[in-house]
Structures are given as C-alpha cells and as structure tokens.
Amino acid sequence: MSVLTAPSPPPDRTIAYGASPDQVYDVRRPVGAARRATVVVIHGGFWRPAYDRTHAGQQSKALATHSFHVATIEYRRVPGDWPAMAADVLAAISAVAADPELPDDIVLLGHSAGGHLATWAAYQPEIAVTGVVSLAGCVDLHLTRDLHLGDGAADALMGSAPEAVWRAADPAMLGRPPAQVRLIHGAADDRVPVEVSESYQAAADAAIPLQVLAGCGHYELIDPATPQFAHTVAAVEALL
Template identity: 55%
Template sequence: MTDSREVLTRPAPPPDLTLRYGPLPDHVIDVRLPSSGAGAPLVVVLHGGFWRSAYDRTHTGPMAGALAAAGYVVAIPEYRRTGREGGWPGTFEDVATALDAVPSLLEPYATTPPVVLGHSAGGHLAVWAATRPSARMRAVVSLAGCLDLAMCADLRLDDGATDLLLGGSPTEVPDRYAAADPARLPLPTAPVKLLHGTSDDRVPIEVSRSYAARLGVPLRELPGVGHFALIDPLSRAWPAVLEALPR
C-alpha cells in the first residue's frame, strides 16, 4: 500500500468556527460541527509534524471533515512549535491550556468530555496531556505516536526533532525527558488506545510497541499501513481509526 503524503495538501472545507484560547497567534482552535447539531460527542485532534513550525493544523482538514461527517464535534487546537517560539516548555503549555479550555469553549456544541486523538507528534502530546492531574478526557487515541521520546531521540527521527523539542538529548536534559516522555510517566486514568502501521517509515512501529509493553496498553498493528494513511479518510486504515473512537 502506498503511503501518500497527498492528504497533507488535499483541499478541505474551512472550519465552521475558530475560537481563541489565549493571546498568542497560535492560540486558536478550529472547530467543525456535525450535521446532527448540538450534543454530539467531542473529539480533540492534536496534529503531528514532529513538533515543527513547518506543519500546522491545516493539514488535518480532510480528517476533521470526515470526523464531523461521522457525527463528531471536532476541535483542532494550534500550538507553538519549534521554530515558532515552541519547544520546551511552550509547546506543552499551549497543549495543556487548550485542552483545559476546550470543554467550556465548546459547551454550546458538545456536552461530553473530549476524546483526544493525536497523530505522530500529536499522539505524543495527547498521551502526555492525559497524564496530568487536571486532565478530563473520555479516552485517548494515539495514531503512530511518538510515545517513547528517548527511543525517538536515539533513532534521530526527522533529523533530531526530539532533541530540538526538549533542548537536548536524554543525557543532556534528563529532567525534561522525565517530565515529557509518556514512556516514563504513569499510565493515564483515561483509557488509551494505540494504532500504528507496520510499514511506517516516519515513526517506526517499535516506538508504539515500546510504550505498549512498558505501560500495558493495547496496540492495534495495521499490516502494510504507513504513517499518513492513519489521517487519510480515503485510506483503508480509516475504518480502524473510527473504530478506536468511543461513541
């Protein structure tokens, strides 16, 4: 199965709303609403891109539109990334602030606590955020997530994106890895599901396998599926993504 990056630039309808959760330019949340109206289940999508400013929330348009069509209220927060005032600690502060603000901001449209779904670097941020004492989530779903940061650093994924995020290697800034690496943190209280393709050449499946083995979390391995198929509603992997979301 070809792992096409075409989904990253595929045109999609604009969001129905854009809300603010803070004062900075990146402190915004795009919202897409289902045709079913108010009271639909809420999904918060944390986008990937190895935490880099070259990638923003716009590439989630096809995925967000498909989730709204499936009956979800969909919220896609932006956050500061490396190269745009992000990294440690700004990226983490933004994600925590956005997730804590979502329930009140989306109260007119969704009445349930959110399911938080993250892809790649967003998968890391979703699971990390779920370990916070203040986290209020129905479930967390990681799609090809960077869930073992020390392994990602050792593998030099995306030319050292993990070191750039945290300002150094695990030996140089061990306290930051201890605070930011889901593989070193307690298991979230919300249920955690992992999906990862066996043909992923961006974040190897061994990263999710490592987290699953450490924390005892179920991992669904998708044979022949690559990195970007998990966010592509036209791919054969998409039904598995929908199945992972609780209704």
C-alpha cells in the first residue's frame, strides 16, 4: 500500500487556528520518554488542493513513536493565492508555538512542496525555530518553475504574481538561512530531482548539509515502512 493511500492514524487532538476547515493542526503525543521538541510536519502535494495532510498521518504517527511531539499542519491550498497559503503556514506555526501542551523548541519538517514551505517559513522574522529538515523539497521555486515540475505547479501556485513576489517566496533567493537547515533528497527522485536541493544549497550556503540517498525516490522519506525513513528521523535528531 502506498503512503499516499494508507489510512491516516487518528491524532490525539485537532486544533483550529482559523475559521476555515483547512486552518487546523493535528497533535500526536510522544510515545515513551518525550523529547523536549515539537516537530511541525508540513505536507506536500505541489501546493494543490487535491493533497491534504491525510497522507502525512503515517509519517506523523511514526515520529511520535520516536518520542517527538508532532503537530501536522493544514493550510489553504487555493491555486494562485500564495498570500493566503503563506499566511496560513505562518499562523499555524505560530499557533503551535503558543500551544501550552507542546514544547517550545520547534523543528519544521517538510516534504516536497512542504519542504519549500518549511524552509521559506524559517526566513520569516515572526518565526523562531530550532531548524528545518527539507525532504525532497521544492526549495528553489524558480527552478521548480523552469523544470515544469508537477505540470507547472509553481506557476499554478503563484498565478500572476510579479517577480518581486516570486523572489520573496523563493528560499533560494533569500540568502543564508537564519536557522539550521538540513536537506535530504533521493538520487532516484523523478518528481522533484535532486538538482533542486543542490541549487538551493549553492545559492543559500554551501555548508548546508545535503544528504543524497542512492536508489531513493520521492516518497520513501515520508514512508515509515521504508528503510530510508530512518534518515528522516536522524535528520530531525541532529538538529536537537
């Protein structure tokens, strides 16, 4: 069974941070001796409404079994409305940070388009995080556009936004990150090729760790049933 179609284990609680049904986050409590950190999971799906946080449920539950507090955020995914999505991601992270039941130390963990959102969020002045792990992330938004990934997903996201808005939304245009960033990418990824992570690394800071996994495709990094998922857990642990 694909991680995209596997049933999502129910969360321990779901919290609204806004009025829209998409303005919520799921909390999963740690199993065993809790670590003093909250992992904020930001799902991918090329920023499109067809993909929601359901497919991140297995990943989130597995992280909880590794003793992390986990908050899996949802956000509005309206084609062409980048400002709403950006505002939701920042509002969701801020709500998690203010949640009295969750530790203050936050690691952002994003896959694919979620890797873009997690990395971008770390640059925003209202967000304070311990670090970011990008899994096969679309962390160079311009290159994602130029390679026409996801059948033009970046163009669909940004709509008619001017170049200045594109640049502000692109982690590869924002310089050295203010928090630790770790990049993991599968060498065999045919959805978001590894050159996207390499391009961000070259633009932002050559010292950013980039782990390229031989034989790994796009989804193994979020699938607890694969051996590659251990690298995801290790990358989060390395930030703490």
